[in-house]
Amino acid sequence: MSNIFRELLKKVGSGSHTxxxxxxxxxxxxxxxxxxxEATPAQIGAFLIAHRIKRPxxxxLAGMxxxxxxxxxxxxxxxxxxKPVIVLGIPYDGRTRTAPINIITALLLASAGQPVxxxxxxxxxxxxxxxxxxxxxxxxxDWTTLSLGQTQQVFEQTGIGFVYTPQHFPLTQALWQxxxxxxxxxxxxTMELIWCPYAGDAHIIAGFVHPPTETMFQVALGLRGTTKYTFVKGLEGSCDLPRDRTAIIGLSSSKTQELARLHLVPREYGFTTKNVPLGTTEELIKDMHSVMAGEPSELMQTALWNGGFYLWHSGICPDIQAGVDQARELFSSGVVAAKLQELIW
Incomplete structure (x- = not known):
């Protein structure tokens, strides 16, 4: 097998001209x-760096x-x-600068009947x-304690599932070194952002940083027959809409092969142009509980901005402003906090 892999490595690692x-x-x-x-460690390391230099x-990506x-x-x-299940593609190496809101968004969507x-x-x-x-x-x-079967049960009961790769896809672990x-x-x-660990009808929502990534995403998903997808130029490559700039979003279209384009300006919906910085994890958790209690805060503004968009984009609300209003009601009424309690075992 290593001889077969060597031939593939030669193709991607032959330099810019060949x-x-x-x-x-x-x-x-x-x-x-x-x-x-089945490839040797030397071959794997060489392939990964050569493929990065060549660019995928x-x-x-479809083959991967x-x-x-x-x-x-x-x-x-x-x-x-x-409703297609929403699969959120978020970078695996985490956040370092801005406070993430995607888990609150997932709880909000599940509270409104949209599985995630x-x-x-x-x-x-x-x-x-x-x-x-x-x-x-x-x-x-704690999703780390669940087998895939147990995660399936939680998903069926609550509308939220989490595929924890060290437990559910351990083959990937060897590549992290x-x-x-x-x-x-x-x-x-890049490929992980558009991976879909769901066997049913899915809507893939993936974050990205560099514009050429959108084209790669679109080609890969098109080859695999995926027709429902959304690409968000979000905070640190995530699906979180920014507040400090116009949110650039690409949407799949049933009528054309071209991406439909949205440019959403936060201040047009009454939000200040400021992202919430990431402090300690303890501070973030405290602020998230505050949001789910309906209390005003900067993180609440981020939650409403994202919640409004995603409630509208999921077809739950007729427009973004209605989505913002419904998100505020779901937070203040304790419905989102109750959804979290359903998940605590």
């Missing part, structure tokens, strides 16, 4: 050989996703009243930022 992109099948084979340890294509599809876990379909799946692991390179799993633990929800040693995100980090 390197070639992999086909979808080749990318899938390379991803499988790395996950299964949408076809290669094919390997994840074959080897990885999936939560099974649930009754959603014909998140996925991720522990503190990972290259940022080693605050990951989703630690925020959930701070809120009293390479990220640390290389000091750079490999293309795997």
């Amino acid at each position: 390197s070639e992109s992999l086909t979808r099948a080749e990318a899938a084979a390379a991803m499988k050989m790395m996950l299964l340890g 294509t949408g076809e290669e 996703l094919d390997a994840y599809e074959e080897l990885g876990p999936k939560l099974q379909p649930i009754n959603t009243n014909k 799946i998140m996925h991720g692991g522990d503190r990972y390179p290259t940022k080693y930022g605050l990951p989703l799993i630690e925020i959930w633990q701070g809120l009293g929800v 390479y990220r640390d040693q290389l000091g750079k995100r490999p293309p795997l980090a």
